[in-house]
Amino acid sequence: MSARVTVIGTGYLGATHAACMAEIGHEVLGLDVDPDKIAALRSGRVPFYEPGLEELLAKHVASGRLRFTTSYEEVAEFGDIHFSCVGTPQAAGSNAADLRYVDAVIENLAPLLAGRPALVVGKSTVPVGTAERLAGLMPEGTELAWNPEFLREGFAVEDTLRPDRLVFGVRSAEAEERLRAVYAPVIEAGTPVVVTDFPTAELVKTSANAFLATKISFINAMAEVCEAAGADVSMLAQALSHDTRIGGRFLRAGVGFGGGCLPKDIRAFMARAGELGVDQALTFLREVDAINMRRRTRVVDLAREAVGGSFLGRRIAVLGAAFKPDSDDIRDSPALNVAAQIQLMGGNTCVYDPKAMDNARKSFPTLAYAVSAQDALRGAHVVLHLTEWQEFRDLDPVALRATVTEPYVIDGRNALDAARWRAAGWTYRGLGRP
Template sequence: MSTISVLGCGYLGVTHAAGMAELGHQVIGVDVDIAKIAALAGGRSPFFEPGLDELISRNIAAGRLSFTTSYEEAAAADVHFLCVGTPQRDGGAADMSYLDAVVETLAPFLVKECLIVGKSTVPVGTAARITSMLRVLAPAGEAVSVAWNPEFLCEGKAVSDTLHPDRLVLGVPDERAEKVLREVYAPIIDAGVPVVVADLPTAEVIKTAANSFTATKISFINAIAEFCEASGADVTVVSEALGYDARIGRQFLNSGLGFGGGCLPKDIRAFQARAYELGVGQALAFLAEVDAVNLRCRERVVEYLRKQCGGAFTGRRIAVLGAAFKGGTDDIRDSPALHVANIVSAQEGEVAVYDPQAMSNARRAFPHLVYENSVLEAVRGADAVAVLTDWPEFVTLNPYTLGDEARSRNIVDARHALDPTQWLRAGWNYIAPGRPALQASLNEPVDSLV
């Protein structure tokens, strides 16, 4: 088994470090955040991810996983995974300063043959640039090789995606690097996971292309939802029919509030920015409309809520169910739910937010919003309710119980999480994106509000 360092202990780094230890490797995670390292050393992840705390604790106890702030200590490893964030800069391009800082800090301690493996999402050409940096900064010189092994994790199931991925992409400069990576991932490869071997720029493009296609698919069905509203069609039935088409598939074909998080929005913008730098900007110009459709989803939900509140939010209480950008995580980066909440708040609405996991993060980032400890508390006295994150607990909400708490029975189901028939029968004014004929199609009488 290999000795591995994982540089950067965010979502990707922590999950990857624990996953590699689970495969039997000796792993050390590195981060400059002392408090984060202390929490991890105690078996606690600094963020919510199902199953991750158990994975960390088990491998710490087994002696395979440790955490440090020392790059010198980490440099003794044979394989170094770069798992540093590449946030968006003004103009859309990726900010590579954090990744560069990690390489510059680690390089002086690299005195033996080793492999640097990038997992961060980066502009094409980054691996070649890092190779040049290491030739100058690392004492081991050409004995330090660079490979790229992009991640394809979905928050909420990152542990499973790490240990049971749908494919492995190995971007390698030579056979030696490929051999090292195949040894690292031997248990996964032996289980039959497909392996795609590519050169460095191809591996870098694969990740950004995958995220851009996913974003395009989500925005496509949301554009169809807009069309359905204008034409009287039902987007959920359209999605179902499209999903049976083998050329299309059902995954990521749910209309609603669109995508958010720390990956898709920034990655499609960085992909466009790099295309323009390479002189082929028009080839990816369509991603600008993908981005615009996605942001329009949020604006439409605000309009639904405004309509339910009589045309203005002043003096109205809006219950926002959800703060995380999606269910299964406490990540609020570019959260569509909080984007909607902030627009309503800026227009003088009182916003009451509830989320099963993301309350602390949301409260720190947006202290001006009201936060409640349960769905019932958030809905109490509300003039409208908005389901904005797809948490399972929202699916089973009782429309009568909530109706007794709300001031007015208005609800926007932006994630298509609810059974509309139940809510309409309970007397709720129910709106969902792309389903304009829903109320008219309900032929059964509405239950009494008493």
């Protein structure tokens, strides 16, 4: 049954959620305080790259099922189910989460809901205890629920329309019933639903991210051991993947994780554990974070070794700027972090990425940028493969051999065909591989 749904915050999470709510049949009104972003969305344009999202959004903007506004008053009048989808970045000078945007939603919306039978649904990743605090700010007749998101950049539309689970943190049967009605087409398709309390719902997302980060850092720690022992971390990961207790996902060693979720979420998780007096329970996450950051330094060290010990007068091609493929998100990007480190050491770095160039230029204006992978490699003394776009996997190492000054490639994602590059005359160096 169709409902009138609002989505507050139209960044990566909110724009995706709004378009997908329209796709499953609801009338949707999205809100953002940025008028330029709202103008873009009203014209059917998404101000970031996510496969399939712009087409979906444009379709429902054109049909009239999806609209956008900057008015909280219009949001309060429009619907009775309001999804809060704002960001929770890392606070300046602290590992804790910055909750100012989450708080602002409630501060602006709650007074307008007095006397209305509304349900406010938080989707942001927040420290445990946040929902309990916000619930106390709801006016009489309005209820809070927590429904964490589990989106993977590059697969956000699929993850919203066909998630592997839905988690409802609720305090009443009525709130659960209303959420089940909103997600009815998704649930009817077979998606399991976990109904729980506020703190458990909040912990599901932070725990999931902490586990994934731990798994990635584990295989990267094994890569360090493999390099010291002369072993091959890729073959090690393949052998481990056949163990059904472990599985193969997130076991690819490389330059480590980045983005707007895992790094800041594990730090916020540690900070919140300290506030709760159980900081020792998450001490291991400090090493998870440290291993991850060490991988970037390792790539810099390998690159310096490849060019003879000094970056001065050397050209370094960096393939990748986004923190992962199928995204233009450069938040905490390992690729750009490595490029910037090398530049500070005197290297002439040149970066190319299929989708993230505009964002990279805004945040790292002093780096040099190329118009293509071939352009980035021209005259390079070493090539760093740091974001595993399919475009880079498809590069012809034979044709590129004549483009570079030195045919040396460091595969920071262990995603290139090592035998193919070596056969073309390149020195190939993977991470944790002989």
